[in-house]
Amino acid sequence: MEAVFKRELQSYFKSPVAYCIIAFFGVLTGLYFWNINLYNQSIEFTMTLGSLTTFLIFFIPVITMKLFSEDRKNGTEVLLRTAPIPTWKIVLGKYLASVVVFTCMCVETMVCPIIMTFYINDGGVFPLAMTVGGYVAFFLLGLAYLSVGAFASSVTDSQPIAAVLGVIILIGITFIETIGQTVKGVFGQILVWLSLSSRYDDFSSGVFNVSSLIYYLSFTAVVLFITITNIERKRWS
């Protein structure tokens, strides 16, 4: 697994893709930080993070698009799948490499709340718990999105198709909450319960909800499991 992880990570940072994504995301963060926290003088950085989650829908499939489709395209899939390592290690290694790229994106945004702590005056208090909660939610949501992106990449040998497919699935997932709210009865409640976005607000309002934490992690695990099965299935088809 370390081998796959290491190679995948190197390939991210040897090409300009990862740097471009991280830099562009930094620019967007700066714009929203300026608009929400500086211009409108809000102390809640979680609002900025909340706005950025919309962009994750587009950024994350671009990060994950190459994970499996690239190997299928240039024939290196044979190498990985005839090596003496099980499929789940390949999937996990690649997934973790994409997590590192996403972590870099998270870390660079931390500049903003740090700046804010310097300029709080008149006895104001920086809402630390809320900000930390916001980051936990942002990161967990990112993990779940990355797993979806990884799955999309395992479906096709074309990187652009993997990216588009990832965006479409993620948009679908974000609409689950809206659909759930309009549908009456138990079914609607189930949809709201299942949606990733409804759970996001718990964290960003500073409430540490264990069930939501478990939900995000289980969602990620299930999607990764489906990805593994999808790759294994090719062995038998």
Added chain:
Amino acid sequence: MIEIRNLVKNYGRVTALDDVSFDVNKGSILGFLGPNGAGKSTAMNIITGYMAPTSGDITVNGIDAVEKSLEARKMIGYLPELPPLYGEMTVTEYLNFICDLKGVPQRKRKNMLSDIMFIVNIVDVRNRLVRNLSKGYRQRVGFAQALVGEPPILILDEPTVGLDPGQVIEFRKIITTLGREKTIILSTHILQEVTAVCSDVVIINHGKVARAGALSEFTASVPGEKRYVLTFDTSDKGAAENILRSSSWIKSYSFSRTERNSLIYRISADSRSEGIRELFFAAAQAGIALLEIKAVEKSLEEEFVSIITKDAQEGA
């Protein structure tokens, strides 16, 4: 070393392999022959664990390669038709990654990699990016990858396709050298290659084993029968054929071609060697000199073509 029993692989409704069985003996170099689309790559993909068979058993070095695929994979080095390379890595980085992948311990690596790079002759490109290498060098790096971890079995899928003649000869030499200690399956559709390096042959056609055996069985003539090419110093066909007909030794003859006033015939005869003497004197009596008597061995090519065409006729 490798036992394949009743292997079947269906892709949906298409049958790629239909009840294929053969053995690969330890230390042999098996030529795996067949026209394009015969099922060679499918068979190799199954042996290496890339695919699972629809039914059938494969045993690699005593290990069930379907049930215990991961263990079996450790025994096998595989060079697929398209070498599986990462362009953005240097050759050394790439081979180190393969070591990681195959779990080669750190302390063994340095010696192993320098040996491998020496064998396939890539020492001078070791710090170059794989994507900048020529086709021949890429193929070598792919070959090096298969050798990492010192697997006792090598499976090479058309390793010399696209190489220049010098490189082809070099590759064959490498394969022959490695064949002294390893068991090798060499898939190819170049018949000379098989004659040059292989000890055993399996011919596969339409997903079935058409013939399998030692290379010598393919090239040897039918028992009790020998074949010759005769050159008569005459342009008179009737006279030459009179001589051929008069000999009880000759079983059949066929006219081949005319070459500078002499006639060339192919004959098949029984294995009595005094037959040649009789024919010689019969020709002398008729006043025609026999310029050349050449024994010919049956070639693998003839066998291959006859199997392929026979199948095609039966299919039609």
